[in-house]
Amino acid sequence: MLKGRSLIDPRDFTVEExxxxxxxxxDIIANPKKYAKICEGKLLATLFYEPxxxxxxxxxxxxxxxxxxxxxxxxxxSSSASKGESIADTVRVxxxxxxxxxxxxxxxxxxxxxxxxxxxxxxxxxxxxxxxPTQTLTDLLTxxxxxGEFSNQTIGICGDLKFGRTVHSLVKAxxxxxxxxxxxxxxxELKIPDYxxxxxxxxxxxxxxxxxxxxxxxxxxxxxxxxxxxxxxxxNEEDYVRLKDSYILNEEKMKSAKxxxxxxxxxxxxNEISCELDNDSRARYFEQARNGMFxxxxxxxxxxxxxx
Amino acid sequence: MLKGRSLIDPRDFTVEExxxxxxxxxDIIANPKKYAKICEGKLLATLFYEPxxxxxxxxxxxxxxxxxxxxxxxxxxSSSASKGESIADTVRVxxxxxxxxxxxxxxxxxxxxxxxxxxxxxxxxxxxxxxxPTQTLTDLLTxxxxxGEFSNQTIGICGDLKFGRTVHSLVKAxxxxxxxxxxxxxxxELKIPDYxxxxxxxxxxxxxxxxxxxxxxxxxxxxxxxxxxxxxxxxNEEDYVRLKDSYILNEEKMKSAKxxxxxxxxxxxxNEISCELDNDSRARYFEQARNGMFxxxxxxxxxxxxxx
Amino acid sequence: MLKGRSLIDPRDFTVEExxxxxxxxxDIIANPKKYAKICEGKLLATLFYEPxxxxxxxxxxxxxxxxxxxxxxxxxxSSSASKGESIADTVRVxxxxxxxxxxxxxxxxxxxxxxxxxxxxxxxxxxxxxxxPTQTLTDLLTxxxxxGEFSNQTIGICGDLKFGRTVHSLVKAxxxxxxxxxxxxxxxELKIPDYxxxxxxxxxxxxxxxxxxxxxxxxxxxxxxxxxxxxxxxxNEEDYVRLKDSYILNEEKMKSAKxxxxxxxxxxxxNEISCELDNDSRARYFEQARNGMFxxxxxxxxxxxxxx
Numbered sequence: 001m002l003k004g005r006s007l008i009d010p011r012d013f014t015v016e017e018x019x020x021x022x023x024x025x026x027d028i029i030a031n032p033k034k035y036a037k038i039c040e041g042k043l044l045a046t047l048f049y050e051p052x053x054x055x056x057x058x059x060x061x062x063x064x065x066x067x068x069x070x071x072x073x074x075x076x077x078s079s080s081a082s083k084g085e086s087i088a089d090t091v092r093v094x095x096x097x098x099x100x101x102x103x104x105x106x107x108x109x110x111x112x113x114x115x116x117x118x119x120x121x122x123x124x125x126x127x128x129x130x131x132x133p134t135q136t137l138t139d140l141l142t143x144x145x146x147x148g149e150f151s152n153q154t155i156g157i158c159g160d161l162k163f164g165r166t167v168h169s170l171v172k173a174x175x176x177x178x179x180x181x182x183x184x185x186x187x188x189e190l191k192i193p194d195y196x197x198x199x200x201x202x203x204x205x206x207x208x209x210x211x212x213x214x215x216x217x218x219x220x221x222x223x224x225x226x227x228x229x230x231x232x233x234x235x236n237e238e239d240y241v242r243l244k245d246s247y248i249l250n251e252e253k254m255k256s257a258k259x260x261x262x263x264x265x266x267x268x269x270x271n272e273i274s275c276e277l278d279n280d281s282r283a284r285y286f287e288q289a290r291n292g293m294f295x296x297x298x299x300x301x302x303x304x305x306x307x308x
Numbered sequence: 309m310l311k312g313r314s315l316i317d318p319r320d321f322t323v324e325e326x327x328x329x330x331x332x333x334x335d336i337i338a339n340p341k342k343y344a345k346i347c348e349g350k351l352l353a354t355l356f357y358e359p360x361x362x363x364x365x366x367x368x369x370x371x372x373x374x375x376x377x378x379x380x381x382x383x384x385x386s387s388s389a390s391k392g393e394s395i396a397d398t399v400r401v402x403x404x405x406x407x408x409x410x411x412x413x414x415x416x417x418x419x420x421x422x423x424x425x426x427x428x429x430x431x432x433x434x435x436x437x438x439x440x441p442t443q444t445l446t447d448l449l450t451x452x453x454x455x456g457e458f459s460n461q462t463i464g465i466c467g468d469l470k471f472g473r474t475v476h477s478l479v480k481a482x483x484x485x486x487x488x489x490x491x492x493x494x495x496x497e498l499k500i501p502d503y504x505x506x507x508x509x510x511x512x513x514x515x516x517x518x519x520x521x522x523x524x525x526x527x528x529x530x531x532x533x534x535x536x537x538x539x540x541x542x543x544n545e546e547d548y549v550r551l552k553d554s555y556i557l558n559e560e561k562m563k564s565a566k567x568x569x570x571x572x573x574x575x576x577x578x579n580e581i582s583c584e585l586d587n588d589s590r591a592r593y594f595e596q597a598r599n600g601m602f603x604x605x606x607x608x609x610x611x612x613x614x615x616x
Numbered sequence: 617m618l619k620g621r622s623l624i625d626p627r628d629f630t631v632e633e634x635x636x637x638x639x640x641x642x643d644i645i646a647n648p649k650k651y652a653k654i655c656e657g658k659l660l661a662t663l664f665y666e667p668x669x670x671x672x673x674x675x676x677x678x679x680x681x682x683x684x685x686x687x688x689x690x691x692x693x694s695s696s697a698s699k700g701e702s703i704a705d706t707v708r709v710x711x712x713x714x715x716x717x718x719x720x721x722x723x724x725x726x727x728x729x730x731x732x733x734x735x736x737x738x739x740x741x742x743x744x745x746x747x748x749p750t751q752t753l754t755d756l757l758t759x760x761x762x763x764g765e766f767s768n769q770t771i772g773i774c775g776d777l778k779f780g781r782t783v784h785s786l787v788k789a790x791x792x793x794x795x796x797x798x799x800x801x802x803x804x805e806l807k808i809p810d811y812x813x814x815x816x817x818x819x820x821x822x823x824x825x826x827x828x829x830x831x832x833x834x835x836x837x838x839x840x841x842x843x844x845x846x847x848x849x850x851x852n853e854e855d856y857v858r859l860k861d862s863y864i865l866n867e868e869k870m871k872s873a874k875x876x877x878x879x880x881x882x883x884x885x886x887n888e889i890s891c892e893l894d895n896d897s898r899a900r901y902f903e904q905a906r907n908g909m910f911x912x913x914x915x916x917x918x919x920x921x922x923x924x
Contacts, residue, residue, distance in 0.1 A: 396891075
């Protein structure tokens with residue numbers, strides 16, 4: 001039963017509950033008109049203490065496409081936070097106005113504080129480097145829609161695996177399903193944290209390898225999840241120059257990839273996926289962005305209890 | 309007849325007109341569904357020349373909950389004002405787009421200028437240190453809903469009584485009703501202005517006392533209206549240190565208060581009401597914030613003439 | 617057939633297509649209720665990379681008055697652009713959320729890039745000094761509604777004719793109709809660019825004169841289109857002082873004007889039209905602003921294909 005619940009960490013929901021959300025998302029994609037008014041009279045408050053246009057617009061579009069309405073703020077400079085109000089107080093006022101909250105905050109744990117003080121559902125739309133659960137739902141829905149399942153996949157994850165919260169959440173989320181194998185592709189400095197290797201991967205007996213170069217492994221992959229590698233993350237310029245091309249996906253590298261390998265990216269991208277690939281049928285990152293809206297529709301409908 | 313009128317100063321409306329608004333607010337609270345579409349096709353323009361998230365969201369939620377829609381801006385940096393346009397011109401353009409305006413402006417008198425140039429109703433959502441009439445309506449509705457009337461109350465007002473426009477408006481508003489007594493609690497430097505004492509309180513033969521310490525009078529009060537005392541308002545640090553605890557309401561002080569005394573606060577609070585009181589049944593400031601939305605719904609419905 | 621098309625330059629549409637839009641705008645003005653729900657379920661994305669409140673509110677009001685909904689951002693600081701995302705990528709994501717885009721961007725050509733990458737209609741809401749086609753549609757609709765036609769008019773255009781994109785677009789647009797005469801009123805430094813004289817006016821055999829002083833020609837005009845002359849555009853202070861009064865329209869100058877001459881202005885104005893003229897029946901600039909909303913309603917309805 002998801003009605004009235006909040007979403008802070010993707011693992012707040014069981015695998016069965018996630019399935020409920022994805023099933024509903026599939027049905028919304030297939031029959032959008034059926035859902036065009038189910039949130040009539042409902043208000044979403046988007047409390048964005050730091051700007052994130054893509055995420056905010058995705059939430060807003062999701063609520064509007066369900067027939068609901070939206071209010072909120074898009075950065076903290078125009079919020080009462082600048083007057084020193086606590087998150088707890090802000091939430092207790094906003095719950096008087098709205099039916100559900102999507103909150104983005106630069107501090108880890110902010111969404112948890114919000115949930116503890118709220119009578120209405122709170123969705124974490126990103127709290128610092130911590131969690132961004134609707135991105136993970138987006139990634140999972142996209143994989144399920146294309147691959148049909150979350151199991152038996154070889155998943156390459158490429159780029160900054162140290163600081164990328166999207167990556168951490170995705171690894172944790174996929175670790176709940178059977179027979180997946182991870183290929184972790186990153187420079188030495190940006191390897192996935194030890195706690196994820198030990199407490200997530202090894203603990204669940206999940207096969208994984210760590211490599212430095214995408215070209216060495218791309219032919220093995222069913223899914224390639226790209227992320228950005230920021231120059232300033234490297235310890236020295238020499239390494240950056242030596243490695244940067246390994247983290248840019250282009251037509252040349254894609255020649256080695258399987259015909260049904262899919263490329264995902266949380267967006268925005270800068271140059272880590274060459275635009276020449278945008279028309280490659282394996283490039284699914286814009287479809288992924290579109291799924292982001294649909295999975296948010298399904299999620300909000302479930303938390304509001306307007307869909308069985 | 310409130311249709312087509314504007315609201316600049318809470319005293320723009322007679323006591324009977326205010327009663328009409330509060331009666332409607334009560335009915336909206338009791339039967340929200342009855343009113344969920346009465347503003348269908350109506351547009352509210354929120355022209356906020358300075359940020360005030362709480363007030364803006366309250367207005368927006370109010371219009372959305374009536375079935376209307378909202379457009380506007382949340383601070384002047386993104387408005388034509390930065391191109392040197394006069395308020396009169398902005399209003400004459402916005403009245404082409406919208407059906408009603410809520411305007412917040414840092415300068416006193418801005419809302420009056422807007423009203424003089426507008427064919428559609430203008431609601432003052434705060435003009436500098438001057439007026440903030442919908443806060444006063446919020447305060448009055450909350451008192452009426454809990455106390456049943458505006459008369460025969462001993463009302464403590466605590467904090468910065470010199471600069472607090474909310475306080476001035478509330479005193480003026482309550483001075484129109486019979487048999488109230490005010491207990492004005494503030495440091496010497498922040499006493500209520502003389503003109504209010506002379507032209508409002510004394511002129512209307514209203515009993516009042518001025519005291520420095522909340523603990524000395526809290527047991528007499530039916531209503532305690534708390535406001536913030538900003539450190540920088542004090543003339544010297546010594547006074548601040550000596551007095552600051554007198555202006556923080558906590559469990560200890562509440563032990564002396566009546567069982568049916570209510571605590572109000574315009575919010576946001578910083579530390580002037582201890583969070584330990586939030587679950588005290590006498591703490592009614594979040595309910596007050598909620599009433600703020602409902603009284604704005606009633607007000608806009610009346611000014612737009614969509615309710616009898 | 618306008619369905620699915622974009623609008624970058626006013627001349628993207630034929631004279632017949634423009635007529636379709638103006639006819640629809642006239643009908644919307646006459647029967648607003650008939651159109652109050654035709655965009656139900658449609659979403660407009662307002663992507664404003666620089667603030668322009670008037671234009672944004674006009675687009676938003678237009679979509680809301682058609683029963684649609686709106687999402688977007690009002691300046692680039694709160695957009696993904698600050699993370700280095702290309703316009704192409706932003707548009708490809710936004711088209712997943714919305715049905716139509718209105719884009720304002722400081723760089724010339726930005727809207728063209730957007731259109732090339734978008735599956736949904738894009739309306740240029742201003743790209744640098746380049747084009748601002750919905751302002752031109754606004755001007756044309758206003759002229760047609762008052763004068764009945766676009767021909768046989770003597771049109772004075774006064775102010776900064778060098779940098780004013782509004783002026784360039786209007787001249788180009790009106791050059792497609794018969795028997796008009798232009799009176800171009802500007803200081804020497806701010807004369808209309810040569811390419812417009814040669815490639816637009818002379819090429820189409822359109823009569824025009826260039827003069828320096830408004831008072832010398834005002835009595836000849838059927839339409840007077842005023843724009844602002846910014847002090848900093850003058851080469852020297854002496855010229856500015858000598859000429860500035862010639863570019864301020866007031867009661868005195870209007871004594872020489874025809875009884876049915878109309879005054880237009882794209883707004884916002886600063887002081888180039890004296891407020892004493894606001895009640896002159898020939899002053900039509902606020903009506904023009906109102907027409908701006910209606911022509912945007914007609915335009916969006918046509919591009920979305922919801923009206924025949």
